[in-house]
Amino acid sequence: MDLVHLLLPHLLNGVALGLLFALIALGFMLIIGVMEVINLAHGSLFALGAYFALSLMTPDGGLRLGIAQVLFDLPVGWRYVIVLLVAPVGVAIVGMGLEMCLRRTYGKDPLYGLLLTFGAALVLEELIRLAWGPTERFIPIPSAITGGIAIGDLIYSKYRFFASGFAILMIGLLWLFLEKTPYGALIKAGAHDSEMVRALGVNLTRLRLFVFGFGTALAAIAGIIMAPIWGIRPHVGVDAVVPAFVIIVLGGVGSFWGAVIAGLLVGMVVGLTGAFATDWSLISMYILLILVVTFRARGLLGKKSILEN
Amino acid sequence: MKIRITRRALLAGTAATAGVTAFAGPWKHNRVWAQKTDKPILIGLTHDASGQFANSGQDEQRGTIMAIEEINAKGGVLGRKLSYIVADTETTPSTATRIAERMINRNEVAFIVGAIQSGVANAIGQVAQKHGVVYFNTNSSSPTEAGKDCQRVKFVWDGTGANFANAAAANAVKTFGKKWLLLTNDYVWGHNTSKATRTTAVQYGADIVDEILVPVGTRDFSPILLKVQQARPDVVAAAVGGDDFKVMRQQTVDMKLDRKPAWLNNQQDWPDVYGLGIDSVFGVFGTTWYHKLDLPGVDDLVKKYQARWPDTRIDVPGNVFYNGYMAMHELAKAIERAGSTNNLKVIRALEGHKMSAKDRMQHGDAYIDPVSHHVQQTIYMAMGNDKPVDKTDYFKILSWASAEEAKDKNEATDCKLQPLDKTPSYEM
Numbered sequence: 001m002d003l004v005h006l007l008l009p010h011l012l013n014g015v016a017l018g019l020l021f022a023l024i025a026l027g028f029m030l031i032i033g034v035m036e037v038i039n040l041a042h043g044s045l046f047a048l049g050a051y052f053a054l055s056l057m058t059p060d061g062g063l064r065l066g067i068a069q070v071l072f073d074l075p076v077g078w079r080y081v082i083v084l085l086v087a088p089v090g091v092a093i094v095g096m097g098l099e100m101c102l103r104r105t106y107g108k109d110p111l112y113g114l115l116l117t118f119g120a121a122l123v124l125e126e127l128i129r130l131a132w133g134p135t136e137r138f139i140p141i142p143s144a145i146t147g148g149i150a151i152g153d154l155i156y157s158k159y160r161f162f163a164s165g166f167a168i169l170m171i172g173l174l175w176l177f178l179e180k181t182p183y184g185a186l187i188k189a190g191a192h193d194s195e196m197v198r199a200l201g202v203n204l205t206r207l208r209l210f211v212f213g214f215g216t217a218l219a220a221i222a223g224i225i226m227a228p229i230w231g232i233r234p235h236v237g238v239d240a241v242v243p244a245f246v247i248i249v250l251g252g253v254g255s256f257w258g259a260v261i262a263g264l265l266v267g268m269v270v271g272l273t274g275a276f277a278t279d280w281s282l283i284s285m286y287i288l289l290i291l292v293v294t295f296r297a298r299g300l301l302g303k304k305s306i307l308e309n
Numbered sequence: 310m311k312i313r314i315t316r317r318a319l320l321a322g323t324a325a326t327a328g329v330t331a332f333a334g335p336w337k338h339n340r341v342w343a344q345k346t347d348k349p350i351l352i353g354l355t356h357d358a359s360g361q362f363a364n365s366g367q368d369e370q371r372g373t374i375m376a377i378e379e380i381n382a383k384g385g386v387l388g389r390k391l392s393y394i395v396a397d398t399e400t401t402p403s404t405a406t407r408i409a410e411r412m413i414n415r416n417e418v419a420f421i422v423g424a425i426q427s428g429v430a431n432a433i434g435q436v437a438q439k440h441g442v443v444y445f446n447t448n449s450s451s452p453t454e455a456g457k458d459c460q461r462v463k464f465v466w467d468g469t470g471a472n473f474a475n476a477a478a479a480n481a482v483k484t485f486g487k488k489w490l491l492l493t494n495d496y497v498w499g500h501n502t503s504k505a506t507r508t509t510a511v512q513y514g515a516d517i518v519d520e521i522l523v524p525v526g527t528r529d530f531s532p533i534l535l536k537v538q539q540a541r542p543d544v545v546a547a548a549v550g551g552d553d554f555k556v557m558r559q560q561t562v563d564m565k566l567d568r569k570p571a572w573l574n575n576q577q578d579w580p581d582v583y584g585l586g587i588d589s590v591f592g593v594f595g596t597t598w599y600h601k602l603d604l605p606g607v608d609d610l611v612k613k614y615q616a617r618w619p620d621t622r623i624d625v626p627g628n629v630f631y632n633g634y635m636a637m638h639e640l641a642k643a644i645e646r647a648g649s650t651n652n653l654k655v656i657r658a659l660e661g662h663k664m665s666a667k668d669r670m671q672h673g674d675a676y677i678d679p680v681s682h683h684v685q686q687t688i689y690m691a692m693g694n695d696k697p698v699d700k701t702d703y704f705k706i707l708s709w710a711s712a713e714e715a716k717d718k719n720e721a722t723d724c725k726l727q728p729l730d731k732t733p734s735y736e737m
Binding site for chain 1: 364528531552555589
């Protein structure tokens, strides 16, 4: 087999994987960028999104939600679309509740916020365990996006194509929202100088509440999309929060495109090591992080610190 | 030269000799604790209730607790009831070590039962040997457990990776082909199971084209599945366990790679698959027991399980429950045979003990190998059921191998049990 045929499938798979990593990191990036809060509950909210989706997709989903019975009569495809819209809203409400608890930590040592979100992560994970049980679960997905697709003499997952396409769509929509809408401008201004934004009459409390809710909704969307690939279990959030953190630091804290590029880089590195040095695949992203941060402490597209002048 | 011994030196010397003798002499290894015949016999249950093997740990716990309740309902053992304490090992060897030490030193348990992960079982086994406490490794199936990591106090109840490889390899080479690829979970069970598979498969003429190491915690198998396709093996022999296995299975089934190549999944634990649907079972795999075996006693056990655990998501008992349940019953019988809770007598009562196929609800007789302390037993080969009779009928049993056919011959050379007189004794 020549080098191109040997490498090409793994390069393409790395890109697909990178898009999924970027999707996981988007909500994390938004919250840390605007609010300077390292939300360690991101993973648990990611898991909560998947569990909400599970309850809405199947009557065997663990929680008996009476209203969901209407949904169960619909075809799987329709259910899946509705779940993608409804479940993130539910998680956003939980996220907003968490933001209200966080308010007392604003302006204080960042460690307080870190500890609070860490505690929230543990509480959420245990609540998930109580509500849905500890066993492995899987979300049914529409038959149109299940199974394999033949590319040459290789078979690739249809669902991964769908998930990668969905990640591109979400990245595009978020970029448009941040760059082309007045609310996006407010969010960016809030990230740049929150006191000035408040001085101009913007309700900063409401802005932060919205951003946190939006960030957690993005975590939930990532959880729903990743559920058919990773499966669902109470501690699945740990699988999400660690790469999200790595990607944010690698890309530069608060940088939108930094997060996307870092996600792709991590995907490529994990994908290629997964193929050619599998036992290194899990630590490869950390080695990449160490290398980048050693030579460029602010990450790939992070803002230059005053200390570097 | 005249040596003068003062009275003070004589007293100091005597005290020092007595001290050294007390702490370093043979008594250190043979403590006899006070008998407490009026009290229940306390058993420490060390199940992996959280972490990578949480589902299996909880199923195993259902088995041990149900057996204890049944034993107590019949009057207990030697006229004493069994009581138990449970601690979660978190599927982590360091936690398991801490728990075992605490159970022995603080709670003063008489016996310890339980483990899924081989690192956990090995850790508990080492602590148990140090104190002489009889330990039942109920479900950890690394070949090293009855090989180089065997202990005089430890008894291994599950079939090991080597047993499953022995039972499957010859047929798989004949049926599917000689080009094999190994997928190995990168920890002790994975490595030892793949090693056993490699040895057996090569012996039957297989050519191992590659071995891919799968780090514990892998959540994306796409690069590995692409590599498998590029290698075009006839058989993929996977020694991947716990959450990693569930994720791998999901992604393999999703890509429709579960039919070709042939997948030989060393062992399929029931809690890892139950609830996912019959379609999610893939490949050929081994198991020690199945709830649809057409044997006396099996239906009764299923009914008893369902009456005792009506709310569990696992509607019928599987191999993991079975190993915990049977081990606990055999522990009670061994104490009865020994006529005492003295650990050395119990060990003697267990070594070489034969168990009939009828009692085991398996097709062949079983015995506790006195050389390795491994329960040599019937191993079943199975695959996903294409004609299920009900929603719990996931497996189609293809064949079974007797205890002798499936036996790991390396245990005899790898396992070096400590002498019984070097094992601390106790009686609770």
